[in-house]
Amino acid sequence: MHAGAQRLFILIAGVWVGSILAVGYLVAPTIFSTLTDRQVAGMVAGSIFKAEAYLSATVCIVLMVLANLLVTRGLGHYKTIRLILLGMLLCSVAAVFVFIPWMNTLRDQALLHGMPVMLSPSADLFGKLHGASSIVFTIQSALGIYLVWRLTKPV
Template structure:
């Protein structure tokens, strides 16, 4: 009976996490850029939102991996594949939180130190590439998240 509660908590956490993640990336951030007149300010706010989302992703995907492992030990084999999905999501979150976001923030800070926006600086090309890589990582994580929620809410056969 304990594993049924764990399954429900797993589904609840994964649904809230992925829903919030997708809402921030595909709703909040675009609204920020369209509403604020200053793209530099919008970019700085977006960077903070993505940083918090990435750190939360590291913590939540790790927690869900532990929960999935407990459920696998209770012979719920459908959670085996969910661990692989979560591992992919964890890799994306780690890459964003500890590599791409700090690197992009560093470039932004160096440009601001020179009195320029990052788009006006000599770092613009590199920043654009990192932004593209970050966007791809976010899309992969969003797709993996949708797959996770889909599998987590599937009725047991």
């Protein structure tokens, strides 16, 4: 039973972390290099990052529940895994409840005034939020790589 649960855990974590890396380091840059309108590219990328953030929060919670189950069944090395997942969950929560809504509000306000956000009075704040969210995403990516690394370590 433990082996099957661990394999499922590793499969879910691997696919999830792969999706994070694909979105952040393949899909988003491709959108910006393909679309000539940066405002449209930003809106498309923002929608994809929003979906990824919600997916990440959901998968992270599921994996934390499964990790708790594995710990109670005597697999103590999942205690560290839970801490990594907690860090990743905090990154997702920051994206879902802070960065994405705030940036969307700034973008919508600019559009109401007939201008792209980067030409609006909120451009500086938007840029800072984008930078901070990029740092949080990078931290989440690094934690995800570390998670998969730890999960594939022989016990």
